[in-house]
Amino acid sequence: MAVAVRVEGLVKDYGKLRALSGISFEIPEGELFALLGPNGAGKTTTIRILTGLTRPTAGRAFFFERDIFSSPLYAKRLAGLVPQATNLDLELTVWENLLIHGLLFGMDRRSIQMRARELLEFSGLWDRRNHKVKTLSGGMRRRLLIIRALMHEPRILFLDEPTVGLDPHIRRRLWGLIKQIQTRGTTILLTTHYIEEAEFLADRVAFLDRGRIVALDTPQNLMTHLGEAAVDVVTPEGLKTKFFPNREEAEREAMKLSRAGETVTIRRVNLEDAFLHFTGRKV
Amino acid sequence: MRGFLAVYLRELLIIWHRLPRMLLSFSVSPTLYLVAFGFGLGKNLTVGERPYLEFLVPGVVAASSMMQGFGINVEINVARFYLRIFEEFQAAPISNWSYVLGEILGGVTRAFLSTFVILAITALAGIHLHFGPVFFLGVFLNAFVFASLGVTSAMLIRSHADQALVTNFIITPMVFLGGTFFPVEGLPAWARVPLKLLPLTHASHLIRSAAYGKPVPMVSLLILGALAFGGFFLAYRSVDRARD
Structure with a gap:
């Protein structure tokens, strides 16, 4: 490739x-x-x-x-x-914004019309094509x-x-x-x-x-680096997280901590954990 | 070529969407100048053998086309710092000259619109002058020079406040000193020489001569032509400076 x-x-x-x-x-x-x-x-x-x-x-x-x-x-x-x-x-208008962009990138008028129509239908903005952009919602503007x-x-x-x-x-x-x-x-x-x-x-x-x-x-590999499951423990110093290769081990640890009076949560490892691991800080 | 068309078409579409309020705003200053300096102060004055109003109208056309041409800097500033449209142009495969020419002609178009508004007011006031090709060539060159300077200043100056300073210290004094409201030739030599260096003085001279049906003042025409060429080059070079 x-x-x-x-x-x-x-x-x-x-x-x-x-x-x-x-x-x-x-x-x-x-x-x-x-x-x-x-x-x-x-x-x-x-x-x-x-x-x-x-x-x-x-x-x-x-x-x-x-x-x-x-x-x-x-x-x-x-x-x-x-x-x-x-x-x-x-x-x-929505249409005029697309027209100017098309001309800027050297498209001819016919290609602009066909492409603009296709994309407006694809994004669900066809009905708004003649509306000024200032009348669109934030989500519509991002789609445009x-x-x-x-x-x-x-x-x-x-x-x-x-x-x-x-x-x-x-x-x-x-x-x-x-x-x-x-x-x-x-x-x-x-x-x-x-x-x-x-x-x-x-x-x-x-x-x-x-x-x-x-x-x-890959996201999977970055997360697998830490394990599969995580246990968050609430401590007076803040939230502490422990990582385990599988959920069973995490559950055993959580049970142990819970019996000792700690507040714990079990969850799967996410990318934020990986980011924290590699950088030492949160995103 | 399509890049230039895109930039210019965008300016035309903005003008089209704002046309009624734009025409109204273009009529305010010239009307005030004509009423205050023409009908008010200068009703019984003459300059040479002509009524002061006939002297004033070409001057107001020159000043107004200068202001509207230079005013493209405000549009570019808004597009650059508020709407961030300038990034859309920078990310497009267009040359700097396409961008610069599109913006300058946007300024020239505004200048012509303001000129037509003044001519309409003038016709309503019963003032008859000669509005031939040289008159419009003068308006075009004047607007081109100042639109080029407007593009240059918009590229080099990074805040609205500093842009306003340029207008206050350079453009506004030129409106009053560039042969708009009084003949520069009537001043003593020490004052006349620096005022002859102002582009607006030559624009006023060229536009006024054409409006009077006099022969074309070649020196002023050549100076404006050279300034238009130099202004375009400056604007062209300034675009790269706008990239960080």
Whole structure:
């Protein structure tokens, strides 16, 4: 399978602040790859560099083995960007926003009309096509932002915190949309600080902390590293978690602690546990 | 080419959606200038052998087209810092010149709209001047120069407050000193020389000569042409500076 995105030693400095400390990774074509980390970890900076919005201090990046910094227009044609901030033209209609995007990416009028119709129906926004964006709800705006990025049929889609600030039910609806996009063959790089989002959507996850990738694997492998089950114990110092290779062992420990008067909860290991293990802090 | 069309079409669509309030707002300042300085103060004044109102109208056209051309900087600022649309342009496979030309022509279009509003008010007031191709060429060059400077300032200046400073210290004084309300030729030499360096002085001169049906002042035309070329180059170079 072709490598859609290859990043080698990417560094970004903002003055004296090092936002990225030489990160490297590869994304095979068709994969949904998530960068997971807290605010300020360097997720957005990575996406901004890969989409041509920010210049890197050092490092190289390739889309399908072609250097994106020496061929920026080639790279931009392949990439679609859903930024963290909803950067839609609020005073223009839904249709007009898609029209402008299509023209920006060199599409002819006929292709724009066909593609816009297809995507508006796909996202459930067809009935709103002539409404100004400022009249749409937050969830509709996010859906529009995603389909706008798909207008020119990008082979690589960058989603920067696509569901941040949305209600849980709208978030789940967007997850469905993102999964459908992936099944059409699009390679996706997603950043998020929602653990369950990375766990549900991603084929592989990179933990990004203070500008460094501290772990990279499938969600299952990252979690299995700690075991299968976890026991949370409430202590005067705070919540403490113990990990066990299987649920039976966790239950035995929980029983023992419970008899000793401790308050305990048994649950399965999640990505947050793995993140905490690798970085020493929560997302 | 489609990149330029996209940027310009976006500006046209914004103008279209705001047209009624935009036309209304374009009419406020020129009407006030004409009423206060023309019908009020200057009703019985003459400049040369012409009524002051006939002197004033081309000046107000020059000042207004300058303001509307330069005003594209506010639109770009809003698009850049509030709506973040500028990132959509940066992430698109379009060249810097496509972006710059689209925005400049957006400013020029606004300038022409404000000019048409003034001409409509002028016609209603019964003032008759010559509005031929050179008159509109003067408006175009003037708007192009100041829209280029507007794009440049929007790319280089990173806050609304600093943008307002540029308007307050450079654009507003030029409105009053660039041959809009009084003939620069009537001033003593020490004042005349610096005012002749202002682009608006040449724009006023070119537009006024055309409105009077006089021969084209080639020096002013060439200076404005050169400034338009230089302004475009400045704007073009400033776009890369806007990327962090």
